Amino acid sequence: MNRETEALTMMADAAAEIAPEIPFRSRRSSLAVLTALLRNPLSAIPPEAFSEKLVLARVAGRDSLYICDPALIQEALLRNADALGKGDTMRRVLGPAVGQGLLTADGAHWRWQRRAVAAGFQHDSLTSFLPAMIAAAEATRDSWLGKAGPLDIGQEMMRTTFAIIVETMLSGSGDFDAGKVEGAITDYLEPSNFMFAYSLLRTPEWLPYPGRRRALSSVAYLRETLGAIVAKRRASGEHRNDLVDMLLASADPESGRAMSDAEIVDNLLTFVTAGHETTALGLAWTFHLLSRHRAVEDAVLAEIEAVTGGDALKPEQVMALPLTRAVFQEAMRLYPPVPVITRQVEDAFQLGGVTLNKGMVLYVPIQAVHRHERLWDLPDRFEPARFLGEAARLRHRYAYLPFGAGPRICIGSAFATMEAVAILAVLLRAIRLEPLTQEPPEPTLKITLRPKRPLLMTATAR
């Protein structure tokens, strides 16, 4: 972009903050949206979200607004954060599993929980987790080297990040079957498209849908398993300085009351699910992209070699791998593990000249913002250099938001990035992954952005 167009773009961006927008009105019928939701919820995002700033849609008699412009996203998620709640749909879909934990709570209940765990996500705590992250990656590397058949990269990454979250947040209290816990999380998310569609139609909660019974029994199993960990810790009085301890010790600043066991389970389940699946998916998409862009992979390998000098990765070297980190960031631009954020308006406010009334549903379609034609040159192209140097500094902060934005921004963003860079550095230098098929994988939305079919790859030692 030359100086003149850059200046014009900046002026246009500045104008966008004050000029009222005429939102594009999606003409898709409720039936078309609901059918898309059941088939692949990703296709329920109106195509105009990739080119317009605001897109209004009316589904089943309810207004919703897609916010696709960085300045307007900032206005909504940051400046009007107090006027927004997580909403009925989120609570209906995630509530049975995570209750009113950090991800789903609103207002004072959310604030208390966020404060209770914030210390665990500060720089010093995070760097103390690095040895566990590297060890888990090395265990995966060793298991791959001993395996002949194809690997399901998504599954492999889930296993690796799950081991890390249990080791770091629950002090490795793995008295449970990791495979069973992961399976239960997948079974719970499987019918989430029905949960979304039913919520839009405001059907009664008991209405059956395929996979409902399995989803509910999975949740019962997960809550029971984590409940046993809390009960054991409470009874033993042991201190391990981990997430369980932080939650056990926290007191509501307003009432002084401690968290109940059920509330602690809400949060443990929140962290176990939000804290491993997302990173695993970001990594799986990264391996997919690198297997199709070998020149980028070679550059990453050269960076890792230069930093480690050919020795085993050390914790302090993880921060010194900017290209490896940029590759992960670019993979999350193209395939954001959380592709849509939702909010419900609790107190009416104006956004870009549109009145957002109480009850209106807002969507920030991260997937569409990350590939928006007004925001990115060649938006579908994999180009990690977008996250290095000048290019990254000039970009609007809200044009790239894999971890969300505003006060509800992901508490685990630094944890996830550190973990991903460590895993990539350990695995890439030891193993070359070859995709089993050249067919491009189709992403689908099950709360998170998953490949529709497993990403199968063969591993060979470098």
Ligand code: HEM
């Ligand atoms: C690449 C990995 C990750 C991605 C893409 C991701 C994405 C997100 C996004 C978009 C949100 C905001 C949701 C909203 O505004 O409605 C969020 C919230 C959250 N994430 Fe992450 N996340 C990741 C990793 C993690 C990790 C590693 C943890 C914990 C160790 C974690 C825990 C949470 C929690 C507890 C919240 C709720 C925060 C609040 O509302 O205060 N996430 N995440």
